[in-house]
Amino acid sequence: MDQAIGSTKPDSPDMAAAPAVERGRFIKNAWYVGLWASELPAGTLVPQTILSEPVVFFRKQDGTPAAILDRCAHRFVPLSMGTLVPGDRVQCPYHGLEFGADGRCMNNPHPPGTIPTAAHLPSFHVVEKYSMIWIWMGDKPADPSLIPDYSCLETSPAIHITDPGYLSIKANYELIANNLLDLSHVVYVHGGILGSPGLEQSDIKLETHGDVVTVSRFVKDVETPGMFQMMAPEGYERGDSFTSISWYAPSNLLLKTGSCKTGQPQESGTGYWGIHLLTPETERTTHYRYSAVRWNVMTQGDEKNEQIRQKIGELRTFAFADQDAPIIEAQQRRIVASTTKLEPALLAIDAGPVRCRRILDRLLLEDR
């Protein structure tokens, strides 16, 4: 399925489904990023609220990650306030009950040897992959092959990967996903920092493959954006610019952007992958992790590459934290403050978000 967005009329019945913010529910049977792998050193207990559930992450002695409910079965104290004890167990700080990586209570000292059946906790499937700890919050089988491909984070040398980024955004994850999938806001929100000259007049291509929605833009023979000039040797002052972003239901995205010489294949140019990982914390707050990985690096020496790595990281953090986040959080506040149900006016650029919304609606039904 592949269709130019120009053919979708605004306000057409096909686009009638408005993005909802306050669903009051989440898709539980899906892979979410719980933490960057680097956020979970051995021996630590790391709490994280995910889909409104308290979760505590830790590493077993063999280094593999584990996650159980962060709420003791006895008195409901956060286990993350306790201690990781030998035998891959989390010990409650209040009365010393110990829970294994599968959530089973392994020790109750009151008196020793008595373990009530009710003292077992939910545990969650976790997988360490692509420098991240992935978590599956639902009851259906957790298939690691469903994790989107972020292999660029594993296969690229560290000098071409920006530091793992984290922002806590006070908005529903759908508002952030819509923002990322929407290449047209770049001109208004990130003018002069991200995007390419002329990009706003380019055609938008929309593709859907299963539960993946991809939006692409391409501009021919324009001044090469500063960020790509920095990444390329001389002779790239002008060329073709391109960006595509894929949304993997429900909330992870992968962007590819770059420039090449006019009329040449895109792969002959250079640019970066943008990694965008959204994990609902609550209905109104989202964990947002991000990074960037250069592709087709045109060797310039480690000193220059480190400069570029720093620069991409800084620009992207500025764009998300100082430009996107204030707008998205204000949007969330306006929606929450409204006493009536808001019906958005739909534009041609909303075709991507609308398609995502339909997929989410279906997944929510399947999730029950």
Next chain:
Amino acid sequence: MDQAIGSTKPDSPDMAAAPAVERGRFIKNAWYVGLWASELPAGTLVPQTILSEPVVFFRKQDGTPAAILDRCAHRFVPLSMGTLVPGDRVQCPYHGLEFGADGRCMNNPHPPGTIPTAAHLPSFHVVEKYSMIWIWMGDKPADPSLIPDYSCLETSPAIHITDPGYLSIKANYELIANNLLDLSHVVYVHGGILGSPGLEQSDIKLETHGDVVTVSRFVKDVETPGMFQMMAPEGYERGDSFTSISWYAPSNLLLKTGSCKTGQPQESGTGYWGIHLLTPETERTTHYRYSAVRWNVMTQGDEKNEQIRQKIGELRTFAFADQDAPIIEAQQRRIVASTTKLEPALLAIDAGPVRCRRILDRLLLEDR
């Protein structure tokens, strides 16, 4: 209609209607003060929540004010975070949609030329008058002749007008209006600063003319309050003191206070007009704007007049911010914290507030 308040017995059936704080609704078809005119410089976008609705104010190129909903029709972002662009349009910061002073969408760049009908926003009637930007939030015809007469703010020289005051009060507007209309609290809350000796024992006169309620007090041959001695030449150490305050439904008030020589006409004395402008922000918060204008100024020279101007301004700000506001906000908190409906004991001094309440009840019915 004109009646001395002494004739109203406390607890009489006539006063049974208790002031409510939590109506959960507002009178929309009425004039409210949106801003002081000086709060809206040319070229700015000024947000203000009024009757729980987000409003953005701006000036057209001809200088006249305009106000539209401060929430883009597309993604609900506050337009006040955007830019005022040529053609008297507000441009959304997110995707660049442009809205005119009448709320119509004038430009959608995605793609240019397509403007969905649903992309139009509510606009509000606004009028600049008496140094204020007035706004009408309802759907009924907005008749500027209904704006109460604050012409003293326009006709007096600036040296006789205190600086425009603003306080954000964490209380329902009715509680503040009741406070202002109630001349008897002055002895207890503002003792030594406002009011006249003996005022608490004077008769209260209550008049109603249409939707205007006026409460007046008069004391004969007492020591002239310090503030009026300051405003008068020698020979005014003793005389008659008087105060009357008119409430213009739903929430603007005008006070006249002063002193004159014993037995002389009040107009032969001197004093000031007190301007009190209440605009509900939410059910529990109110924009309170205030100023004072001297009447029958007895010329003393600019230096002395400026001292008087400063002094009146300081005393009144102190009285509102440091004396009234803490009490009214504590009152609001007690009402909100109560789990049962509170029925106030009614006193003779509540005749004014009770009459206002009846008018508000009727206006609420008419407002639907």
Next chain:
Amino acid sequence: MDQAIGSTKPDSPDMAAAPAVERGRFIKNAWYVGLWASELPAGTLVPQTILSEPVVFFRKQDGTPAAILDRCAHRFVPLSMGTLVPGDRVQCPYHGLEFGADGRCMNNPHPPGTIPTAAHLPSFHVVEKYSMIWIWMGDKPADPSLIPDYSCLETSPAIHITDPGYLSIKANYELIANNLLDLSHVVYVHGGILGSPGLEQSDIKLETHGDVVTVSRFVKDVETPGMFQMMAPEGYERGDSFTSISWYAPSNLLLKTGSCKTGQPQESGTGYWGIHLLTPETERTTHYRYSAVRWNVMTQGDEKNEQIRQKIGELRTFAFADQDAPIIEAQQRRIVASTTKLEPALLAIDAGPVRCRRILDRLLLEDR
């Protein structure tokens, strides 16, 4: 009734009643501590929210305490913002209405001599006893003989009593009472500060007498805890250690702890009484007052006794404020955040709390 806790099986039907946190109601017909007597100097008006009701405490000219609703009958302003005036009356800061210790309106200046019947306020029974101001919030007869015996606070010399402690805890009072009644958490939460070596393996004895539940522990011939070594002369390095705590429904507790020579009567040893006074402020917050009083003091001279007094006070404040409170408040947050009703796993150590819960359930029924 007297039974070793070992005989109560976890998960037995007898323990099925789970502690509730969010009852949405309180036991009103009971004695609560309103203030330490020292918190109420003559001439002051002291506000305190108790069982979600605003109360103002003051002393009459004869020194006896009084308490009335802290909300004027007229405009609902907190009377505690007003003034105590001659005649044991509280004057409202807003309009000067005066209320007596029995809640009756004694003066309304608007106009003088008119006092509407509705202007009377609820008053509360208060008793000063054992260095505390006790308050009875309900309508049933308030019998001072029902106040638990804290006479140690009155009969002991001041040098053996720690300073009156106060903490505002962001948790329901039942969670705190459960914590105090549960001697088994000491090993995990207060390890090295409170408790005795081997205490966790000792038998727990549970006794119920009317509405008093007592939990006791005893360990034979162990190293004497540092705090008791400090309180005893030489020769007490080893001995028997014991702790018992009684809960007086609904929310006051008295602990007795100490050490004696091995095999000797407990009364031949030394230790302290722990006073724990819980007063619900709201469903989710509690006033917690505490102190400690030494018993069977083995004279060491005033300097040493003052050191001991300070040390017990510091250790206990640290244990409550820095060790217990963070855990109990996190427990409360987890309970509040849960969207489903939480059913705790019950352990043998919960026999005491479960018995208290049954008594509270009965008292709630009787309270209506």
